[in-house]
Amino acid sequence: MAAREKGEKPHDLNCLTIHELEKHAELRMDKQTRDYYNEGADSGTTLLENSTAYNKYRIRPRVLRDMSLIDTSVPLFGVKNSVPIGVAPTAMQCLAHPDGEIATARACKDAEVAMGLSSFATNTLEDVAKAIGDHPHVLQLYLFEEREHSKKLIQRAKKAGYKAVFLTVDTPMLGRRNMEIRNQFKLPKVYKIANFAEDSDSAASETVMNGASLSAPSSEKTEEKASSSTKGYHDGKQRRPPKGPITFHTHAPNPTLCWERDIGWLKEQCAPEMEVWVKGIATAEDAHLAVHHGVDGIVVSNHGGRQLNGALATIDALPEVVEAVDRKIPVHVDGGIRHGTDVFKALALGADFVWIGRPVLWGLAYKGQEGVELCLRLLSDEFKLCMGLAGTVKVTEISKDYLVKVDKSGFISRL
Numbered sequence: 001m002a003a004r005e006k007g008e009k010p011h012d013l014n015c016l017t018i019h020e021l022e023k024h025a026e027l028r029m030d031k032q033t034r035d036y037y038n039e040g041a042d043s044g045t046t047l048l049e050n051s052t053a054y055n056k057y058r059i060r061p062r063v064l065r066d067m068s069l070i071d072t073s074v075p076l077f078g079v080k081n082s083v084p085i086g087v088a089p090t091a092m093q094c095l096a097h098p099d100g101e102i103a104t105a106r107a108c109k110d111a112e113v114a115m116g117l118s119s120f121a122t123n124t125l126e127d128v129a130k131a132i133g134d135h136p137h138v139l140q141l142y143l144f145e146e147r148e149h150s151k152k153l154i155q156r157a158k159k160a161g162y163k164a165v166f167l168t169v170d171t172p173m174l175g176r177r178n179m180e181i182r183n184q185f186k187l188p189k190v191y192k193i194a195n196f197a198e199d200s201d202s203a204a205s206e207t208v209m210n211g212a213s214l215s216a217p218s219s220e221k222t223e224e225k226a227s228s229s230t231k232g233y234h235d236g237k238q239r240r241p242p243k244g245p246i247t248f249h250t251h252a253p254n255p256t257l258c259w260e261r262d263i264g265w266l267k268e269q270c271a272p273e274m275e276v277w278v279k280g281i282a283t284a285e286d287a288h289l290a291v292h293h294g295v296d297g298i299v300v301s302n303h304g305g306r307q308l309n310g311a312l313a314t315i316d317a318l319p320e321v322v323e324a325v326d327r328k329i330p331v332h333v334d335g336g337i338r339h340g341t342d343v344f345k346a347l348a349l350g351a352d353f354v355w356i357g358r359p360v361l362w363g364l365a366y367k368g369q370e371g372v373e374l375c376l377r378l379l380s381d382e383f384k385l386c387m388g389l390a391g392t393v394k395v396t397e398i399s400k401d402y403l404v405k406v407d408k409s410g411f412i413s414r415l
């Protein structure tokens, strides 16, 4: 596999794995950004286990099947996705690279990979939609207590051609992220939470991450001109921490969200153009409720270990959700996926599709659009290779027959 097939981009010899991508990105991000992107809630148990839990599973490869034509593609929202992998919504991508979500969208279009856009993006949903063109894109939604803001956003997303909203349901309040608190994390004024720029300019308050502990000393709230140090840092050198003032928009996560009142309302707002999915389901009970309330799909997620520390790793929560849903609606999963084999394992355990969060941010920090393309290529190549070596030519062939589980004492069991 050292040589690339004709027409394929050459390897980046400095970066052959997602782990190496993370290392490159670390050198290019300032401390505030690196900590914000990489940390998990509290002591980080769930963050770590999201990745390590994949090691409990081993693959049972089948051989002597013609592997000359492997098709990694899957349908998603009626369109062909080149692999069962999408880019999870992550906030404030301009912190990683000045082009932010636009660079991500272009890379997704190029790779034929779906993109989730965070409500808290630093580019507008319209600009991102233009950059990704016809390829599926979904808007992640925090449903605000002030419904007018959410209504406006939903209308704009419909008009811009978004296929679905992913309502994030694991964030009735923000998880405790201690480095974020210690760094007094703030978005440099040079960037905006673009989808609410109008609303936040008019409302003179700041929303802070992680609660009161972030309220900045009054001297820091003084407006300053954007520092040029936030631009032009893509020269491989570590960027200086951006100076300057910070405004967070005024919408915090919404602790009042509930099944009965909010899902029906959201479905009405989104119909008929956009599907409504829930992102952040981790139990069979909630999976049943999601089906009962008529959502169109589920993302099994613990927000990349950033919300409830001590929650199950998503790959461990996935089987009970898959069983409860019983194929009535699609089940996707995210969290800790860093290898093509992780994608294969998630699919074997019943997921229809996976989403990737931090590795994309690392790609952005490494080389902007090119870095995101590299990230997607590494995972796609690894996934294709895994399919071939495991003896599957179509994604639909991947099943639990291809996995065993290894417990702590080394005991191996079939699934």
Ligand SMILES: Cc1cc2nc3c(=O)[nH]c(=O)nc-3n(C[C@H](O)[C@H](O)[C@H](O)COP(=O)(O)O)c2cc1C
Pocket: 036, 037, 038, 050, 088, 089, 090, 091, 118, 119, 120, 140, 168, 279, 301, 302, 303, 304, 305, 306, 334, 335, 336, 337, 355, 356, 357, 358, 359
């Ligand atoms: C820096 C960062 C910002 C995030 N922002 C959002 C967000 O705005 N909305 C959301 O629903 N999830 C957000 N997430 C969670 C991701 O959508 C996804 O669930 C998670 O990153 C998957 O785990 P992984 O990073 O291990 O791949 C964020 C994650 C990170 C790391």
Ligand SMILES: CCCCC(=O)C(=O)O
Pocket: 091, 120, 174, 252, 253, 303, 306
């Ligand atoms: C209010 C949360 C904004 C971004 C987010 O979801 C995250 O940092 O995990």
